[in-house]
Amino acid sequence: MRHRQNPTLPPAPAPAEPLVPPAGDPADQEREAGVAHLFELHYSSMLRLAVLLGADDPENVVAEAYYQIYRKWRRLRDVAAAEAYLRSTVCNLTRMRIRHLQVARRHEEKTPDETVVSAEHAALLRDDQRVLIDALQQLPPRQREALVLRHWLGLKEGEIAAAMGISGGSVKTHTARGIAALTQAMEARR
Structure with a gap:
């Protein structure tokens, strides 16, 4: 299904130039093209995967996964397996972040409900704390x-x-x- 362009809206901007111009090395150019192609094909499905796995920041998880595959592109034995590597990286990063959040939540300071604690109990507790600190x-x-x-x-x-x-x-x-x-x-x- 094709969408007609609204005549009142300006035309869509041209694709942006890459932030880092491709180096003269053919391997660098291949990596740039490969990661860009992988991004075009799989970004939305990787984002969906991170959301479904429960990532609290799925965009950052996917961005980190693309960064890791960019760094390791030359070491990939089979460029065709890059999608599987990317998927695995998204899963691992999401798992790590969920684990980190669980640990952080476990160690959050729990504040007692001030409305339940009586004034006498609070005064004694503060007094005990003062004695302990002294x-x-x-x-x-x-x-x-x-x-x-x-x-x-x-x-x-x-x-x-x-x-x-x-x-x-x-x-x-x-x-x-x-x-x-x-x-x-x-x-x-x-």
């Missing part, structure tokens, strides 16, 4: 650092050891002593 500040620097890295940033023992420049055993010692001191300070308060 007790944390009273700890020796290594114990405080180990506890903050472990419980605030969620680092593992090896990561803490690397960040502090100490052994894993020292991390365990500083963490255990810090927890014991904080527990004692909180118990003394009650």
Whole structure:
């Protein structure tokens, strides 16, 4: 079905020139032409695929897939298999982004519903937090650092050891002593 052009609208713009002029190398020209042809043929179906797979930003997923195939064009053994490679890349990128979003959502700070919490409970909680922070500040620097890295940033023992420049055993010692001191300070308060 052909659409007639509306006489009141200006004619469609001419195709844009490529952003990067093709280099003199025939392999570069072949890559430019191949990716452009692949884009013309499969962009909309790749976009649909990303949407159906649940990508939150399907345009970016497809753009990244085309970028990856552009970079790896010379290493493709079979240029005819480029569509399959592109499809696989869209699937993998979508899967990675969904996984990333799930992890990010799991680690979002959950704020308590202020309307449900009583004023007394909120005051006691703030008071406990203040006491805990004061007790944390009273700890020796290594114990405080180990506890903050472990419980605030969620680092593992090896990561803490690397960040502090100490052994894993020292991390365990500083963490255990810090927890014991904080527990004692909180118990003394009650």
